[in-house]
Amino acid sequence: MVDQFKPLWDMDITKMMGDFKFPGLDVEGIMATQRKNIEAVQAANKLAMEGLQAVAQRQTEILRQTMEEISKMMQDMMAAGTPEDRMAKHADLLKTAFERTLSNMREMAEMIAKSNTEAAEVISARVSENLEEIKGMAKAAK
Secondary structure: OHHHOOOHHHOOHHHHHHHHOOOOOOHHHHHHHHHHHHHHHHHHHHHHHHHHHHHHHHHHHHHHHHHHHHHHHHHHHHHOOOHHHHHHHHHHHHHHHHHHHHHHHHHHHHHHHHHHHHHHHHHHHHHHHHHHHHHHHHHHHO
16 A cells, blocks of 8 residues: 555656646746755855855864963963962963954854855746846746
8 A cells, every 4th residue: 555655755746747737837947946945055055055164163273272372371371379369361362362252253254154045046046047037938838
């Protein structure tokens, strides 16, 4: 009984739609358009994943650098002589750490924005192409 129902992904939509014979409907053209749409989504997803991987890799590098800097800062602070020297050193270290954190946050935001823009451009270009294809199909149907 289960064998009589084919899974949706095993069906040949072009054959099924071709059997209905809609006058003026370019089934092959529609299928080609949908294939291109899927390819564009795949390309955009690939760009997004590459961007995500780059951000994750950079975050790992930042974490490693931060841990090394904290270790060095603690050594420097302990090496400072008087309590006043330690307080001054501590203030300098906090300022440096804050500036570096802001710089890292800015870098991460720029990387994410770049990745999002690249992925969106692929989809945007495909939407424009899609509209032109639809216009062409509409003209051909007349």
